[in-house]
Amino acid sequence: MEEGIRAINELVEKESAFVQEVFNEIGKVIVGQRYLLERLLIGLLVRGHILIEGVPGLAKTLTAKTFSEAIDLHFSRIQFTPDLLPADLIGTLVYNPKSEEFVPKKGPIFTNILLADEINRAPAKVQSALLEAMQERQVTIGKESYSLPEPFLVLATQNPIEQEGTYPLPEAQIDRFLLKLKVDYPNKEEEYEIMERMSKDEQVEVRKVISPEDIIRVQRVIKEIYVDKKVKEYILNIVLSTRPQNRYLPSDSSLRKEIDNLVSYGASVRATIYLNIASKAHAFLKRRGYVTPEDVKSVGLDVLRHRIIINYEAEAEGITSDDIARRVLEEIEVP
16 A cells, blocks of 8 residues: 555655646746636646636736647637527537538637636526536537537636626536636735736747646556545545535534534535545645645535525624535544
8 A cells, every 4th residue: 555655645746747837937927826826726636627616907918828738739719698599609500502411510618728717607508518518518509419528627706796687507507517616806005916927018928838638647647546444535525515404513512613603505416526536736846745634625615505405594694605514624633
């Protein structure tokens, strides 16, 4: 067992050498945003999609585009609007007069990194078309199904300020996202640096650090990262503790009473799966071939926040799903 862990640790050290190079290249264009960049890389490396919530003007589009350039991936951005149709996203059949046949015209979803900007501004049909592609990694145009390119990552953004004229994603669909990120304003020093850079009209060229083929190989390596049984049980304890009326917390526990009183639905089974694989990817970024409880804690909030559904009582008290998730991560005993 120890020899196996040592072997995967050496392999991870070798394969993860590109990580800092990617951050360095993106840093030529993007100031700060280390948290966002790490989470984008985690999503890409474990084939999981990401929902980003943040106010306009935080360089979400520029970050995603620069990220794709550093990894030599094709990037597409779609502005979701109330009049958007599924065909605008996945494509449609177009009549060819010469051959007298309908031929497929593929939509912008056929890319490596798709930025779905303001996903909650499009109606349910368009949202469903995107989420089906995320799950199945293929789309159907006419009678034919077409596989999406690999690697494939969806970055969907939501604006937390303007909710008028939006179509909020149902909880069951939000659950398909690996992580939900909350992107905040840069600090004073970072914003000063942004102001300085934007005042100069300079074109910065981002070097391609790694290829799509390399990413697919790294995805296989991450699957082999070692997770001890105690860490797996720790992951299970975290997820199970978010569910009301569970038997996994003592009946006199204040956390259990809080969950029972404030949570309508806890994290799904997907949370267990995603917390495990996201922890592996986090360990990879730290150049380790094994997962520690700190890896689990680092990604725990991003995995759980959109999977805990609070009730009206919690809303009345000003308690959010983030608050519940943080409490669980603090209270559950670390192995």
